[in-house]
Amino acid sequence: MATSTKQTDDSDHEEAFEDAVDQLQISRPPDDALSPTDFNSCILDCHAALKMFLNNQFSLAKNRMEPHIDWSMYHALGYGTILYIQAVMTFDMNDIETAIQAIKKSLIVCNKQRRKVGLFGSFSREASKNSYNELTNEEIHAELCYAECLLIRALLTFIQDENLISFVKGGLKIRECYKVYKDCAKILANRRWESESQKHHFESGVKMGVGSFNLMISLLPGKVLKLLEFVGFSGNKQLGLSELEHGSDLFTSLRGPLCSIILIAYHTVVSYVLGLADGDIDMADRLLQPCLQTYPKGALFLFYAGRVAEIRGQIDEAVEKFEESIASQQEWRQFHHLCYWELMWCHCFKGDWLMGMKYAEILCRESRWSKATYTYQKATFLMMCEQTEDSQTHLEYLMGEVPRLKQRIAGKSIPIEKFAVSKAKRFLDQKGYLTLPALELIYTWNGFNIIGTRQDLLQPILLIIETTINKILTNKDDYSHYIDEYCLALLLKGVCQKFRGQFLQAEQCFLEILQNEKRIKVDTYIPPYATLELAILCLDQRRIPEVKKHLEAAKKNYKGYLLESRLHFRIHATRLSLSQMVEEDPVSESLSKDENECPSPPREVTPMSSPVKEVSPLDDGPIPESTVVNGATGIA
Structure with missing residues (x-):
C-alpha cells in the first residue's frame, strides 16, 4: 500500500503539489x-x-464534470481522463501540459479524502479484516481514484519529457499505483458491503485495475518481466483476462463498460500488434454487442465492430463500420485517424x-503521430501501382522526405520510423527500387x-511474390543486395504458404533463409x-521440442x-502459447519428446543457385478444407 505522499516525492520539486495536501481547502459543491x-x-x-x-x-461530458473538480474525486478523475485521452490523440505539448x-x-482531491496512515504505515501493515469495515465509502473510493490518477500521471510523464529522470519518476508512480490496487483488492475481499450498487462500482474499478496490470505486465518480454518482478510487479495473463471479464459482467457499474473496452482492445488490436494475432474474436464480439446496443452510434464501438469484421476477413463490412x-x-x-489507419x-x-x-495521405496531412511512417507507406503503395515517369519522380520526392520527417517521442525514436528511414535511404541509394516494400x-x-x-485475397499476393522471386533469380546482377532481396521474398512466400496450409513448403522457405x-x-x-x-510453424504442428529450439535461437542468436x-x-x-x-x-509434449529421439531425415531445401520456375499459387492443387489455416489464431 502507498506510504504518505510526503515521503514518496520529497526530493521531487516538480511534484511539490502533493506535499501541500493538508493545507488544501476543498471547495463546497456549487449551489445548484x-x-x-x-x-x-457524484x-x-x-x-x-x-x-x-x-x-x-x-x-458535454467534459463540461458536466468541470464545475465539480475542486471537491469531487470522481469528477476530478473523469475530467483529467478526458484531457488525457485528448492529449494522447493529438500529441500536442500544450494539451499534454493541460492534462x-x-x-x-x-x-490532491483524491489524497485529501484518503484514510491517513502513519509515517511508515500502510493498509497492509495496519489494517485487519475488521478495520477494512471502518473505512468509509469515500475513503475506499479515494484509494481507487488515487491509483487511476497515478497511472494516468505516469503515462503523461512518459510522453511529456525525454529526460531519464522523468522515466524514473513515471516508473515509481506506476509502482505506487500497483501497490494501491493490490490493497483495493484486499478491501474488496474483506469488507462488508451495505449496498450492492456501491460494491459493484468499487468492484469494477478493482477488476479493471488489477486485470489491466496483470495483462499489461504479462505481455512484456522476459528480460523486462524479470526486472519488474524484482521490484515487486507480477503479471498473469489468464488472471488479467479473467479479472477484466468479471469487471465487464458488471456492465451497469461505473467502470464495467471500461473493462469491456480494454478486453475488446486486447483481443482485436494489442494481440495483433504485439502478439501472435491469437485474440479471442468471438469473445470480443460478444462483449461488443451490449455496448453497441447501448451506444449504437458510439464512434469507439463502431471502430471495434469494424476491427472485428476486418479480422474475420469481412473486409467490405469492416470498411462500412469504419466509415x-x-x-x-x-x-x-x-x-478519425484510427479509422483512416484501418481503412x-x-x-x-x-x-x-x-x-x-x-x-x-490523409494521415500524413492530419495526424501528428508519425509523418515519416505515413509518407513511407504512401510511397510503398505507389510502388505497387503501374509506374510512369511522373510517379517515379514523385516516389523519389516522398522517399527523400522520410528521413527529414523522423521524430522522437518520449526521447525515443519510433522503431517503425527507423525502419522506414532505413528503407527510404536504401531506395535512394539503389537508384529507385525496393523489393515488395508494401507487402x-x-x-x-x-x-x-x-x-x-x-x-x-492471399492468392494474388502469392502470385506477385512468386513473380518477384523469378525476376530476382533471373536478373541477379541488377540487384545491389541480391541475397537480401531474395530472402525477403522467401520470407513473405513462406508466410503465405503457411496460411495456405502448405507447411512443408513454408518450412523450406524459412530454412533456406537461415542457410x-x-x-x-x-x-x-x-x-x-x-x-x-x-517456431510458430512448429507450434501449429505441436512439434514442441523444435518450438523451444527455434525460440531460443531467435532470442539469443541475433541482436541489433x-x-x-x-x-x-x-x-x-x-x-x-506454448506454455498454455x-x-x-x-x-503432446511427451509424445514430441519420443518423436524427437528418432529424428526424421534432414529436409531438402531448394539451392540458391537454381532458379524456381514461375508457379501459380494453384499449381499445388486444391487445399483440403480441414487444412486451411484459421486466420484468427494462426493454427490449422
Missing part, C-alpha cells in the same frame, strides 16, 4: 439544484457523463493500392493473419523473423536489427 451534493450523487453524475462520452458527446495539471489537481464511425462524430477529428490497410488487403495511398509493411504489422483468412543468413548484409532482421516463423523489440514481444507471446498448450495437453 442539479449539482451532485453527496458521494453517491458517482451517478459521473456515470451519466461517461455515457455522454461513449455516445460521442465529448464536450498533467488537471491530473495533479485530481491527485460509419467517422460519420458518427466530428468533434474529435483525431479519433488504409483494408484497401491494401484487397489490392486497391490507390485507395490505400489516399488514406496514407513487407503488411507483414511487419501482422496483416497476413487477416489476409490468410481469405484465400481469394544464407551470413550472406545477408542489410536486412538483418530477416533471419531472426524467419526463425520465429519456424531493425524492429527487434517487436520480435521479442512476439517471441514472448509464442512462449505463452503444454498445460492443456501435457501428453
Whole structure:
C-alpha cells in the first residue's frame, strides 16, 4: 500500500503539489439544484457523463464534470481522463501540459479524502479484516481514484519529457499505483458491503485495475518481466483476462463498460500488434454487442465492430463500420485517424493500392503521430501501382522526405520510423527500387493473419511474390543486395504458404533463409523473423521440442536489427502459447519428446543457385478444407 505522499516525492520539486495536501481547502459543491451534493450523487453524475462520452458527446461530458473538480474525486478523475485521452490523440505539448495539471489537481482531491496512515504505515501493515469495515465509502473510493490518477500521471510523464529522470519518476508512480490496487483488492475481499450498487462500482474499478496490470505486465518480454518482478510487479495473463471479464459482467457499474473496452482492445488490436494475432474474436464480439446496443452510434464501438469484421476477413463490412464511425462524430477529428489507419490497410488487403495511398495521405496531412511512417507507406503503395515517369519522380520526392520527417517521442525514436528511414535511404541509394516494400509493411504489422483468412485475397499476393522471386533469380546482377532481396521474398512466400496450409513448403522457405543468413548484409532482421516463423510453424504442428529450439535461437542468436523489440514481444507471446498448450495437453509434449529421439531425415531445401520456375499459387492443387489455416489464431 502507498506510504504518505510526503515521503514518496520529497526530493521531487516538480511534484511539490502533493506535499501541500493538508493545507488544501476543498471547495463546497456549487449551489445548484442539479449539482451532485453527496458521494453517491457524484458517482451517478459521473456515470451519466461517461455515457455522454461513449455516445460521442465529448464536450458535454467534459463540461458536466468541470464545475465539480475542486471537491469531487470522481469528477476530478473523469475530467483529467478526458484531457488525457485528448492529449494522447493529438500529441500536442500544450494539451499534454493541460492534462498533467488537471491530473495533479485530481491527485490532491483524491489524497485529501484518503484514510491517513502513519509515517511508515500502510493498509497492509495496519489494517485487519475488521478495520477494512471502518473505512468509509469515500475513503475506499479515494484509494481507487488515487491509483487511476497515478497511472494516468505516469503515462503523461512518459510522453511529456525525454529526460531519464522523468522515466524514473513515471516508473515509481506506476509502482505506487500497483501497490494501491493490490490493497483495493484486499478491501474488496474483506469488507462488508451495505449496498450492492456501491460494491459493484468499487468492484469494477478493482477488476479493471488489477486485470489491466496483470495483462499489461504479462505481455512484456522476459528480460523486462524479470526486472519488474524484482521490484515487486507480477503479471498473469489468464488472471488479467479473467479479472477484466468479471469487471465487464458488471456492465451497469461505473467502470464495467471500461473493462469491456480494454478486453475488446486486447483481443482485436494489442494481440495483433504485439502478439501472435491469437485474440479471442468471438469473445470480443460478444462483449461488443451490449455496448453497441447501448451506444449504437458510439464512434469507439463502431471502430471495434469494424476491427472485428476486418479480422474475420469481412473486409467490405469492416470498411462500412469504419466509415460509419467517422460519420458518427466530428468533434474529435483525431479519433478519425484510427479509422483512416484501418481503412488504409483494408484497401491494401484487397489490392486497391490507390485507395490505400489516399488514406496514407490523409494521415500524413492530419495526424501528428508519425509523418515519416505515413509518407513511407504512401510511397510503398505507389510502388505497387503501374509506374510512369511522373510517379517515379514523385516516389523519389516522398522517399527523400522520410528521413527529414523522423521524430522522437518520449526521447525515443519510433522503431517503425527507423525502419522506414532505413528503407527510404536504401531506395535512394539503389537508384529507385525496393523489393515488395508494401507487402513487407503488411507483414511487419501482422496483416497476413487477416489476409490468410481469405484465400481469394492471399492468392494474388502469392502470385506477385512468386513473380518477384523469378525476376530476382533471373536478373541477379541488377540487384545491389541480391541475397537480401531474395530472402525477403522467401520470407513473405513462406508466410503465405503457411496460411495456405502448405507447411512443408513454408518450412523450406524459412530454412533456406537461415542457410544464407551470413550472406545477408542489410536486412538483418530477416533471419531472426524467419526463425520465429519456424517456431510458430512448429507450434501449429505441436512439434514442441523444435518450438523451444527455434525460440531460443531467435532470442539469443541475433541482436541489433531493425524492429527487434517487436520480435521479442512476439517471441514472448509464442512462449505463452506454448506454455498454455503444454498445460492443456501435457501428453503432446511427451509424445514430441519420443518423436524427437528418432529424428526424421534432414529436409531438402531448394539451392540458391537454381532458379524456381514461375508457379501459380494453384499449381499445388486444391487445399483440403480441414487444412486451411484459421486466420484468427494462426493454427490449422
